[in-house]
Amino acid sequence: MLPDLEGWAVFARVAESGSFASAARSLGLSAPTVSKVIARLEHRLKTTLFQRSARHLSLTAAGVACLERARRMLSDGEWLEAELREGSVRPRGTIRLAVPMGFGLDILGPVLPAFLEKYPDISMEIDLDDRTVDLLGGRFEAAIRITPGELPPASSGGAHLLCRSMVRFVCSPELKASLGPLETPEDLSGKSGLLYANTDLPDLLRLTHHDGKQVSVRLRGRMTVNNGDMLLPALRNGTGLALLPDFMLRKDLEAGRLVEVLPGWQGNVLSVWFMVVGCGATRLQMPARLRVLLAYLEQTLGGKMSQDYSAAQEKTR
Template sequence: MTGLPDFEGWAVFARVAESGSFAAAARSLGLSAPTVSKIMGRLEHRLGATLFQRSARHLSLTAEGAECLDRARRILSEGEGLETELREGTATPRGMIRLAAPMTFGREVLGPALPGFLEQYPDITLEMDLDDGVVDLLGGRFEAAVRITSGLLRPAVSGQAFLLCRSVTRFVCSEQFRARLGEVENPEDLTGQPGLLYTNAAVPDFLRLRHTDGRQASVRLKGRVSANSGDMLLPAIRAGLGIALLPDFMLRPDLESGRIVEVLPGWTGAELSVWFIVTGCGATRTQMSARLRVLLAYLERVLGEIVSQDYSAGQEKTR
């Protein structure tokens, strides 16, 4: 015998045996009596055995049918239980979420934000994978991911992308390095200065800037330290080795403590968009499990406040 077992047939068999007739089983299943009869005939033909003795007024199990009944009931019960769990799971926020995110964003933003989410939804558990590289979301069996892109560029992923918030990048260095720079009024004054470069950028040493008044400029730095993780650049910034253009959310603690300072206030680099990715083609909010819907709603609300709070005066916060 090849192919899958006839699970539908066994479930219908168990319901017919419990109901005592094809007609009663059909009513409970929302099927027609001829359909139930056809399913039973198909199962018996597959088995080469008769499961019911039929007469005009009476239906009874054969010896073979009685022998199969307990296991058929288990098949029906398991199927009903599985569907009930899944239906409740899509309505009630619970279960495991496997979430991928960039390393620094995960540590600086998601790490502080997610305890409040888990406290609000005690039946949800999180498994997080932090990686600055491109993660295979489907291959890694991630339900969701946070991705960051330049501008409003949508991530090139299989699934649906929801914009969580936006941020900017800023020029920073140590206070000692800033003192050595002397007078700096325009971006061009920084050309050729030692740069601490983020190599995941398209052209790491060529940086485009925009002023709050709309002016645009570009700067080419002289690479001193290069890394594919902003975390690796922060110690070099603090040590006074050069200038870096990094995201707000990464710089906030050092800016607030005075360990580093902003160069050219009012000038910012590329705007960044933070996206919530739901894996699987065609995913929408209504198709998501309840646990993903509430996580998306929570991140939309909380990250818009956390990531955007350090924008320059006059720059509008967006979501």
């Protein structure tokens, strides 16, 4: 049998948008039609891809495992059709892109030179800022936005999921040894914290156990900054504890400069989105320069970081 390519494309769009209704609007279909396509795919696979409730839609473990390849199928199909429509026209022009500073320095910066080499008629102007900037007022064409949880940020344009990242509670090995046995988040209450300022309550850290239990811990702030990278030297030095995303911590964790404080507990999962200003949700409505950038980021960031995310999920179970 041929694979259910329509079903996988609809599955990817539902996962990206966070609801059947949003996916239906972006695909030009009715919500019942989208629901029927997903039900058909799940029946074919003999597994459930989404956990459904009256107010929430989330991926099952099987859905998470399938998502990256489904998104790639959708991306390849849309890109193939766009190439055939445009013929030999080469993407060109300037992309004005707003990016969170830590993500830009750690993740985006290293992969952009190859993109610019591949597309010599495209230039980029990048604004690094951890604050949520005014995209229209700043004359940006696109942005990288990072949100807690799985739902996309509110936007008048399109939001395309690039990847997800775990958030871990970490410190230096020396500090962990000095703290003594740590069994529950409550054991950390009042300990020295290195805090990220761009949240409502920087000193109140919300943690979730792999069994679903949720706890909030209040730390004593030793340093509070609006950029996560600035916390890393103090973390390595043993000044305090911090809750930061995997993409900032990977090298230090692998080298043993940092360790997890409470394995099995994590902060909110972060979703990384490619936001397109003033365009519809489909790729065919984007300028070619944005479409090729999105496809490139999905291939270079989405694959690697999604694998890291899936591996991290398995590790916490």
